[in-house]
Amino acid sequence: MTGVAVKDAGTQRSLLARVAATDRSTLALVGVLLALVVANGLIDRSFLSLSQLRNTLLVTAPLALLAGGQTLCMLTGGIDLSVAMTATAAAYVTGVQSADGPVTAIVAGLLVGVVVGLVNGLAIGVFRVNPLIMTLGMSGILTGLLTVGSQTFLGGATRMSEIVLELGGGTIVGPVPWNLVVWLLLGGALVVGLRRTGLGRMIYAVGDNRVACRLAGVRVWQVETAVYTLCALLAAVAGILIGGRSGSVDLQLAGSYLLPSVAAAVIGGTSILGGIGGYTGTILGALILAVLDTMLNLLTVDEALKQILYGCIILALAWVYARGTTTA
Amino acid sequence: MTSLAAARPLGLATSRIARRHAWTAAVVVFFALLLAWNASQTKSFGAFEIQTLLASTLALAYLAMAQSVVVIGGGIDLSVGAQLVLVNCLSARLMEGTDLGASLLVAAGCLAVAAAIGALTGLVITVSKIPDIIVTLATSFVWGGVALLVLHTPGGGTSGGFQALVLGSGNDWWPALLCLLAPLLLVWAPLRRSRAGIAIYALGSSKNAAYLSGVDPLRTRVEAYAVGGLLCGLAGLATTAFTAGGSPQSTIAMNATLNSVAAIVLGGVALAGGVGGLVGPVFAVWCLYLLPNIMLGLGVDPSYGEVVKGVVVVLVVLVGGLLRARRKRPE
Numbered sequence: 001m002t003g004v005a006v007k008d009a010g011t012q013r014s015l016l017a018r019v020a021a022t023d024r025s026t027l028a029l030v031g032v033l034l035a036l037v038v039a040n041g042l043i044d045r046s047f048l049s050l051s052q053l054r055n056t057l058l059v060t061a062p063l064a065l066l067a068g069g070q071t072l073c074m075l076t077g078g079i080d081l082s083v084a085m086t087a088t089a090a091a092y093v094t095g096v097q098s099a100d101g102p103v104t105a106i107v108a109g110l111l112v113g114v115v116v117g118l119v120n121g122l123a124i125g126v127f128r129v130n131p132l133i134m135t136l137g138m139s140g141i142l143t144g145l146l147t148v149g150s151q152t153f154l155g156g157a158t159r160m161s162e163i164v165l166e167l168g169g170g171t172i173v174g175p176v177p178w179n180l181v182v183w184l185l186l187g188g189a190l191v192v193g194l195r196r197t198g199l200g201r202m203i204y205a206v207g208d209n210r211v212a213c214r215l216a217g218v219r220v221w222q223v224e225t226a227v228y229t230l231c232a233l234l235a236a237v238a239g240i241l242i243g244g245r246s247g248s249v250d251l252q253l254a255g256s257y258l259l260p261s262v263a264a265a266v267i268g269g270t271s272i273l274g275g276i277g278g279y280t281g282t283i284l285g286a287l288i289l290a291v292l293d294t295m296l297n298l299l300t301v302d303e304a305l306k307q308i309l310y311g312c313i314i315l316a317l318a319w320v321y322a323r324g325t326t327t328a
Numbered sequence: 329m330t331s332l333a334a335a336r337p338l339g340l341a342t343s344r345i346a347r348r349h350a351w352t353a354a355v356v357v358f359f360a361l362l363l364a365w366n367a368s369q370t371k372s373f374g375a376f377e378i379q380t381l382l383a384s385t386l387a388l389a390y391l392a393m394a395q396s397v398v399v400i401g402g403g404i405d406l407s408v409g410a411q412l413v414l415v416n417c418l419s420a421r422l423m424e425g426t427d428l429g430a431s432l433l434v435a436a437g438c439l440a441v442a443a444a445i446g447a448l449t450g451l452v453i454t455v456s457k458i459p460d461i462i463v464t465l466a467t468s469f470v471w472g473g474v475a476l477l478v479l480h481t482p483g484g485g486t487s488g489g490f491q492a493l494v495l496g497s498g499n500d501w502w503p504a505l506l507c508l509l510a511p512l513l514l515v516w517a518p519l520r521r522s523r524a525g526i527a528i529y530a531l532g533s534s535k536n537a538a539y540l541s542g543v544d545p546l547r548t549r550v551e552a553y554a555v556g557g558l559l560c561g562l563a564g565l566a567t568t569a570f571t572a573g574g575s576p577q578s579t580i581a582m583n584a585t586l587n588s589v590a591a592i593v594l595g596g597v598a599l600a601g602g603v604g605g606l607v608g609p610v611f612a613v614w615c616l617y618l619l620p621n622i623m624l625g626l627g628v629d630p631s632y633g634e635v636v637k638g639v640v641v642v643l644v645v646l647v648g649g650l651l652r653a654r655r656k657r658p659e
Contacts, residue, residue, distance in 0.1 A: 079461070081586075123642065128653075130599050132404075133645045136586055137638040144634030151629075255579070259465060272459045304476030307578075311469030318466070319456045 025269050025321060029284040032317070036291045044298045054175040056290055058245065061183040062087075064286035065238035066257050067264035068190050069231030071282045074265055075194075076227050077207045077274025078124060078131035084258035085142040086116045086232045087239025088251060092146060094240050095249040096154050098161040105161060106240060113236025114229060116142065121228030125221035146251055160244050168244020179241045186237065190279045203227060207274025264289050267317045288317075351596030351648070352608040359611045362618040369625030375499035382504035383495040385617045387412065387566040389508055391584055392591035392609040393516070394559035399592055401552030402532035402601035403453065403460040407468035408560050408588050409581035414475040415442050415564025420484025420574025428489030435490070439561040445471070446557015450550040468581065475576040482575040486568050494569040508610065511562060515555065516606050528552045533602025590641045591616060596648075 040047040066083050073080045094109030120138055123129045146154070160168070170178045194200040202223045206213050214220050242257075243249045268285030270277025292313065296306045367373035391408050398405040415438050422434045453463045496503035519525040527548040530538040539545055563584075568574060594612035597604030619640070620633030 123646070127646050128649055129642060129646050130593075130649075132589070132599065133593050134642055136589060137642040139586070140590075140634045140638030140641070144632055144636075144638065147631040147634065148629050252579075255582075259469070262462075262465060266462050266465075272461055302476075304473045304480075307469045307473030307476065309473075311466045311473065314469070315452070315456075315458075315463065315466035318458045318462050322456055322458050 026281060026284065028320075029268065029281060029288065033284055033288050033291065036288060036295060040291060040295050040298060043295065047294065047298065050175040052294075054171065054177055056287075056294060057175070057180050058169065058177045059293070060286050060290040061177070061179040062238040062241045062245075062254075063257060063260055063264060063290065064183055064283055065186060065234050065241070066254075066261040067268075067282045067286050068187060068279055069234035070261045071265045071268070071270050071277060071279055072190075072194075072203060072227045073131065073231050074262075074270050074272050075203050075207045075274060075277060076224060077210070078224070078227075079262070079272065080120070080135045080228065080231050080235075081132065081258065082116065082120065082135040082138040082142065083231065083235040083238075083261055084254045084256075085139045085146075086113055086235040087242060087254035087257065088249070089116070089142050089146055089239070090236035091239040091243030091249045091253055092150070092154065092251075094164060095160055095243060096156055098159060098164065099156070102161040102163040106164065109240050110233065110236050113232040113234075113239075116236075117229035117232025118225065120232065121225030122221075124228060125224030143251070150251065160247060160249070164240060164244040165247065166244070168241045168246075179245070182237065182241065186234065187279065187283060194279055199223065199226060204275055207276075209275075260286075260289055263314045267314065267321075269321055352605060352611070355595055355608050355611045355615065359615050359618070362615055362622060366618050366622050366625065369622065375501055379496055379499060379501035379504065381614065381617060382501055382508070383570060385613050386495065386504050386508060387563045387570060388584065388587055388591065388617075389610045389613045390511070390559050390563035390566055391588045392595065392613050393511065393606045394556040394563065395588040396592045396595070396597045396604060396606050396609045397516075397528070397552055397559065398460075398556040399597050399599060399601060400532050400604055401528040401549060402535060403450075403549065403552065404589075404599070405449070405464045405553070405556055406461060406585055407449065407464040407471055408556070408563075409583070409585035410468040410471035410475070410578075411442060411445060411557060411560035412563045412567060412584050413576060413578075413581045414445075414471045414478070415561045416567040416571075417475040417479035417484065417574040417576050419565055419568045420486060421479050423487060423490065423568065424483075424485040426487055428487050428493065431487045431490040435565050438565060439558060442561025442564065443554050443558040446560065447550050447554040449557070450553030451546075453553070454546045454549045468585070472576075472578050472581055479574045479576050482573060482577070484568075484574040486572055491569045491572060494566060507566070511559060512606060515558070519555065520605075524548070524551050529602055531601075587613075587616065590637065594641060594644055 037047075046052055066087065069083055070080060090109040090112045093112050094105045097105040097108040116138060120131075120134055123134045124131050149155075167178050167182065172178055172181065194203065202213070202218055205216075205218065206220055206223050210220060213223075238257075239254055242254055246253065264285035265277070265282045266272065266285070267288060268277065268281030268283070270282060292310070296309060301309070367377075370377060391412055394408050394411075395405060398408075418441065419434055419438045422437075423431045426434065449464060449467055452458075452467075453460055456463065491497075493503060494507050519528075527538065527543045528551065530541065530543050531545060531548045531552075535545065538548075591612045592604070592609045593599065594615065595604065595607075595609030597609060616637055619636055620630045623633055623636065624630045
């Protein structure tokens with residue numbers, strides 16, 4: 001009964017009031033993003049040009065997809081440390097298979113993601129292996145398989161086919177790269193899916209209180225299997241896009257994306273303890289990281305200082321967010 | 329408390345000891361089996377092989393100990409690898425062209441810095457109330473960056489005397505073993521029995537219960553991370569001695585961190601905190617080192633070592649989890 005009453009009160013509030021009340025942290029993130037963009041524009045006028053905008057979007061799309069999968073896992077209270085290796089493996093398989101035509105190649109790459117995700121999800125959901133350990137182990141397993149495979153059963157050239165190259169680095173019109181379209185489609189599905197579908201609500205519920213979910217009749221293992229499979233699938237798409245952008249694939253292709261994928265979700269306000277957050281914040285987090293990266297490049301800060309600043313800013317944003325949630 | 333425990337029937341006490349150390353014992357047996365297997369593959373297995381084993385795993389063993397202390401205290405430190413790289417670079421830069429005495433002085437300084445870094449991490453985590461994973465993820469970037477500032481490219485050096493003192497040479501396997509035992513006996517053994525050590529276990533096993541029993545969370549967390557930092561410092565120094573230089577690559581840090589987590593899980597430290605010790609993880613590190621060697625002996629591509637490592641870690645956690653669940657149910 002009370003649940004119905006609360007729901008009624010919620011729907012009666014005006015849309016504007018709801019946006020202002022629930023999305024204060026989102027507005028703060030938009031503020032940070034705008035400040036960074038303006039700062040970049042002041043440092044270098046050409047940053048605000050269309051070609052620079054295209055470059056920024058090109059870098060953001062794969063990161064945002066990886067961070068999207070990471071967000072799903074974190075919402076259930078888990079984490080996926082195998083996203084980078086999954087992305088690399090998917091890109092590698094796509095590259096090797098591209099001799100058989102682009103469709104086969106892309107499907108093969110996506111299949112890698114599905115298989116990896118299913119194994120992760122079943123181990124975590126059914127056999128209750130700690131997600132950190134499971135995905136860490138999976139990362140090692142994939143590294144080993146790829147290292148051996150590149151000399152034996154996955155041998156041969158890893159030239160991406162034209163379609164993949166176009167998807168990863170090509171432009172549709174003006175500043176809009178193709179990979180943005182892929183990201184918008186999948187990202188839109190994620191935002192709507194998390195808010196409107198049963199699975200989306202179940203993901204939040206499992207992260208909030210796993211035991212209560214089980215007692216309420218939710219098949220927790222199904223939710224977790226779905227989440228880790230989706231995460232690996234998104235990672236595979238991201239990997240193929242990254243591979244398409246760089247043209248050829250090596251074993252370190254996506255390794256540098258692992259920590260930023262977690263960082264983007266955290267900056268976007270998704271709690272690593274589960275149940276709190278969403279993909280909108282993660283998108284902003286990924287954009288902030290990408291713009292920040294460009295800024296440090298524009299300032300020609302050397303790599304050492306860049307890493308220090310990067311770490312401090314992640315820490316500062318997480319700290320601000322933690323304060324915001326405890327006082328509210 | 330002690331008189332009460334002594335008054336208990338002997339059988340109960342021994343079963344408790346057996347239960348508490350069952351995991352460590354299992355890891356030791358597993359290691360003994362692997363060692364015997366590896367020895368049977370090598371024609372002249374002896375002191376030289378033992379020295380190689382001890383010297384090449386010393387850094388990772390220290391790192392696993394560091395991770396254990398932090399995880400027992402209810403946290404997790406994803407920056408252990410970055411701290412190792414930082415101390416490695418710092419010491420390699422300062423030790424270049426010095427003699428043994430100066431090298432030891434530098435080593436002492438580096439350890440102080442490492443402990444301070446650990447304490448700072450613990451302080452930030454407790455004060456900011458951000459989850460450990462996030463804070464140490466961010467600080468791993470910071471320490472990696474500082475390491476690059478200290479040493480731009482792989483380089484630096486150390487004195488030959490320092491290398492021989494830490495690792496031994498040729499067939500001398502005991503210096504490395506002594507170095508490994510030193511922090512166990514001098515730092516961990518007294519700490520574990522002290523108030524502070526019990527507080528670390530208490531905080532890891534239940535934060536609220538520990539707080540209500542008068543454990544100061546801030547102080548305990550800072551202490552746990554400081555000891556972790558000190559052990560990371562030792563790992564960095566061992567790396568300097570082993571490679572005779574410093575290398576600021578972030579992949580080294582990443583791999584070392586992941587290996588440390590795998591080792592503690594194999595070594596019987598529960599990720600939830602409050603359970604485990606430092607001896608199990610060290611044996612786990614040795615097991616993880618022997619696996620690729622044995623595969624090489626069997627004629628399998630040692631690159632599959634990573635695959636086997638991953639499968640072993642996952643299976644051990646799976647079986648361990650099932651055993652723990654079964655043990656809990658009847659009670």
